Amino acid sequence: MIQEPYLYFLEFLQSVQLPNGGFPYHSGEEARPDATAWAIISMSAWEFARENCDRGRAYLVSQQTNDGRISISPTHIEASWPTPLAIFAWESVPQYQEAQSRAIDYLIGFTGQHFSNPDPSIIGHDTSIPGWPWIAETHSWVVPTALALMALHKVGLGTHPRAIAGQQMLLNRQLPGGGWNYGSTTVFNRELRPLPECTAIALQSLAGNTAFHKIERSLQYVSHELPRLRTPISLGWALLGLGAWGLKPANTEELARVSLQMQERYGPYPLPSLALLLCAVKASHGLHSLFRSLPQETPVSSTRN
Amino acid sequence: MTTPPTHTEQPTLSRRQLLQACLVGGGIALSGFSLLHWWTGSRLTAQTFIGQAETYNTDLAKLIRQGFQELGITPSEIKGKRILLKPNLVEPHQSLSHINTHPLVVRGAVEAFLSLGAASVVVAEGPGHRHDTLLVLEESGLADVLYEDHIPFQDLNTMGGIVMPNLGGQTTLATLTFPRIVKEVDWVVSLAKMKTHHWAGATLSMKNFFGVMPGNYYGWPKNVLHQAGIPQSILDINATLKPHFAIVDGIIGMEGDGPIMGTPVQSGVLVMGRNLPAVDATCCRIMGINPDKIEYLQKADQWLGPIHESLIEQRGESWRTVHRPFALIPEIPAHRGIRLT
Numbered sequence: 001m002i003q004e005p006y007l008y009f010l011e012f013l014q015s016v017q018l019p020n021g022g023f024p025y026h027s028g029e030e031a032r033p034d035a036t037a038w039a040i041i042s043m044s045a046w047e048f049a050r051e052n053c054d055r056g057r058a059y060l061v062s063q064q065t066n067d068g069r070i071s072i073s074p075t076h077i078e079a080s081w082p083t084p085l086a087i088f089a090w091e092s093v094p095q096y097q098e099a100q101s102r103a104i105d106y107l108i109g110f111t112g113q114h115f116s117n118p119d120p121s122i123i124g125h126d127t128s129i130p131g132w133p134w135i136a137e138t139h140s141w142v143v144p145t146a147l148a149l150m151a152l153h154k155v156g157l158g159t160h161p162r163a164i165a166g167q168q169m170l171l172n173r174q175l176p177g178g179g180w181n182y183g184s185t186t187v188f189n190r191e192l193r194p195l196p197e198c199t200a201i202a203l204q205s206l207a208g209n210t211a212f213h214k215i216e217r218s219l220q221y222v223s224h225e226l227p228r229l230r231t232p233i234s235l236g237w238a239l240l241g242l243g244a245w246g247l248k249p250a251n252t253e254e255l256a257r258v259s260l261q262m263q264e265r266y267g268p269y270p271l272p273s274l275a276l277l278l279c280a281v282k283a284s285h286g287l288h289s290l291f292r293s294l295p296q297e298t299p300v301s302s303t304r305n
Numbered sequence: 306m307t308t309p310p311t312h313t314e315q316p317t318l319s320r321r322q323l324l325q326a327c328l329v330g331g332g333i334a335l336s337g338f339s340l341l342h343w344w345t346g347s348r349l350t351a352q353t354f355i356g357q358a359e360t361y362n363t364d365l366a367k368l369i370r371q372g373f374q375e376l377g378i379t380p381s382e383i384k385g386k387r388i389l390l391k392p393n394l395v396e397p398h399q400s401l402s403h404i405n406t407h408p409l410v411v412r413g414a415v416e417a418f419l420s421l422g423a424a425s426v427v428v429a430e431g432p433g434h435r436h437d438t439l440l441v442l443e444e445s446g447l448a449d450v451l452y453e454d455h456i457p458f459q460d461l462n463t464m465g466g467i468v469m470p471n472l473g474g475q476t477t478l479a480t481l482t483f484p485r486i487v488k489e490v491d492w493v494v495s496l497a498k499m500k501t502h503h504w505a506g507a508t509l510s511m512k513n514f515f516g517v518m519p520g521n522y523y524g525w526p527k528n529v530l531h532q533a534g535i536p537q538s539i540l541d542i543n544a545t546l547k548p549h550f551a552i553v554d555g556i557i558g559m560e561g562d563g564p565i566m567g568t569p570v571q572s573g574v575l576v577m578g579r580n581l582p583a584v585d586a587t588c589c590r591i592m593g594i595n596p597d598k599i600e601y602l603q604k605a606d607q608w609l610g611p612i613h614e615s616l617i618e619q620r621g622e623s624w625r626t627v628h629r630p631f632a633l634i635p636e637i638p639a640h641r642g643i644r645l646t
Contacts, residue, residue, distance in 0.1 A: 134524030233437040
């Protein structure tokens with residue numbers, strides 16, 4: 001039985017689903033793939049509104065292009081960063097395995113612009129390691145790479161060369177003092193500052209495939225930041241990132257309730273933010289633990305090249 | 306957008322310049338920019354206002370209203386208008402207020418526009434480096450001001466977009482996608498921060514509009530624009546968006562390794578004006594930077610506005626009385642050779 005206030009917010013998610021099966025970013029707006037995927041992931045995790053989830057998955061299929069990508073809008077197919085989110089939303093549901101498989105193929109074949117770094121004293125990171133970009137034909141950055149890496153791991157492709165390279169790319173972008181920002185380490189020999197939201201996503205994506213000592217300082221950074229995080233994106237990812245490393249805080253529900261109450265001050269959260277926070281409450285050991293309990297999980301073949 | 310010309314010269318057009326003028330002429334004609342003036346030999350002029358404020362505890366709304374008055378902005382011009390204020394919140398961190406437009410400048414601008422009869426004022430930003438915009442508002446201190454004053458805020462990074470033809474033609478981008486709200490307001494106002502910039506030399510009111518472009522379509526940190534070229538993208542965005550006004554927060558600015566890692570510097574000024582290149586050129590002079598050496602300003606000159614001192618009518622303080630050279634870093638290529646001498 002789902003307790004309040006989570007039931008209230010799950011019912012809210014359910015209530016804003018649109019006739020085409022998609023979910024909007026804000027109530028009253030048109031459907032968006034990222035919002036739809038997050039709503040499905042969250043409601044599925046709570047085993048809530050199964051029929052609504054299925055309609056949402058069908059909407060995501062309707063947004064998939066021939067090459068397998070799911071973009072933020074049909075007019076901006078170069079913005080394909082929601083693709084890993086759709087892979088999660090289709091996870092463990094046999095009728096969407098083909099759509100998921102095509103999205104995985106797209107991710108494996110898609111990368112950013114990479115080049116030899118002409119002067120490491122200007123840009124400190126290794127610009128040649130392939131990751132994933134937000135937008136096609138631009139450089140790779142931390143968040144889209146972390147999301148893609150999580151998706152590949154989820155479907156059993158954690159040893160694929162693209163996953164290995166993505167892992168290396170993230171470790172290369174880790175700040176010397178710990179943590180990640182959007183994806184730059186030093187510029188003109190000056191170390192940049194970490195950001196909790198980016199650090200937590202990177203930590204989530206590296207859990208289970210990276211030695212603890214390599215990310216220990218970043219875990220310390222997020223743990224240190226956690227008490228002041230109240231916004232659903234940063235708090236949600238921090239809870240997931242820590243949880244993925246077996247460090248889910250004992251006061252998770254208290255933190256989540258404070259965040260949910262902040263809507264009285266700021267107004268209703270965007271759907272993806274709300275859904276992310278609900279996922280973080282439910283997940284015992286990070287994002288991947290949300291899928292383990294689902295029935296009919298059938299990992300995609302790991303023989304892709 | 307400009308005041309009547311005060312100087313007249315007869316420019317000579319080369320075939321190439323004429324062709325370029327024809328290629329972008331449609332956009333220029335639509336925007337009311339300088340083709341006619343250029344063709345007839347007139348030169349663009351503008352007015353800027355410099356107001357002194359030693360601290361953020363100054364009555365900033367009063368100072369901004371004074372600027373409006375000096376610049377000829379009357380209640381009849383603002384009455385009933387929907388105003389969008391775009392502060393610079395590229396990457397806030399707690400206790401590092403010199404990175405961002407100060408919340409009290411935002412409050413002052415809101416009060417000033419409302420006092421002149423604006424129908425509505427909305428604050429909107431798409432932070433360049435961070436996708437948790439609510440945390441950006443909290444860490445910048447702006448969240449408290451917005452909440453206390455009941456000021457609406459819009460996250461431009463996640464807003465649906467409208468595709469517009471690129472009227473600047475400086476990048477290879479055929480179109481630009483703006484957040485739909487820019488078509489739902491009457492005035493777009495750059496509420497920028499006075500900072501050095503390690504790629505562009507200086508970031509002021511024109512560069513501030515990188516933050517208008519939605520991260521959903523441009524990525525974080527606005528990857529598409531960096532790829533297309535920073536000076537070129539600044540020009541394209543401004544030529545297409547056609548902003549109406551600028552207020553630059555130089556009460557405490559940033560020198561050295563801006564726009565994030567530099568150090569605070571007190572200039573004690575707000576710089577305002579209808580013409581953004583003129584405002585930015587004036588800011589540069591205050592910062593001890595030669596605007597002719599800033600690529601996007603040099604290219605904007607006599608296209609999007611004037612940057613030469615003789616063509617900018619100064620109201621309020623003279624830039625010379627508030628001149629406070631910002632530290633530049635010789636190792637940064639964009640800082641070399643830009644010092645005003």
